[in-house]
Amino acid sequence: MAIPLPDGTPPRAHEPETWALRALGTASAEASGALARRMRMHPTDLSAMSHVAASDGHLGPRELSTRLGITPAAMTDVVDRLEAAGHLLRERDTADRRRVRLVPTESAATEVRGQLRSLLDRLDALTDDFTDAERDAIHRYLQAATEAYHRFAVDEG
Template identity: 90%
Template structure:
């Protein structure tokens, strides 16, 4: 949903690619909701698992609670649920034994891959419609857009 600018502010027209990326984000959120339903998970739990899977075992409960915008106590409940369901493991950080790292189980990764196989196959097939040069440009754009989203998420202003 586009947010209108304040009264008297000139309206900036964004590029079609920017709007397409926003639409992709909305479609991705819709797909995440469908995945959560199919896996019989709460959307917050699935979001937590997505962050954990993307972190390569470097994410702890405190960082995860910050990313999800929930309290550490609520995060403990999420982690307990995911651990009880066999979706993740708590492991001691080898560099700092006081620190706990959250790691997805292989069974959880296998289940997610199975649920997403059709979607990922369709996305892979889309790439065949583009030349190698176009694919490189798309890849660069998506990497830069991902970085812009990360900067927005971590920027205080």
């Protein structure tokens, strides 16, 4: 029996692709936990590194604390740990010297690539079974789904 939503409306049955994407998110979270254990890192530290790596050097500690939902003081502790472990650097922003940017070290990027190589090779191999048109459709869907997640993350209401 389906449980009604908080406003009393019946739940909407979602598309199989939506459920598959949710399952992918769960599997991805499991893989992140495994990567954190393999790298002997706290999951929050690994999550911070993931955000920093994806930001191309445009992320500072304050923005990162907002993304992770932790206080700026706790973020300072995370950044201090990651810097002491040789995983990231604090650099002054060239456009605004008051601003600090967080940048992953090359050794950290190399270690992560090494740990993820088998997974990424498996994912790359999946595309061998699809035509170019199917791959294009999958790519468009995943880009749109990524944008939907980003919108949800910044939507206040």
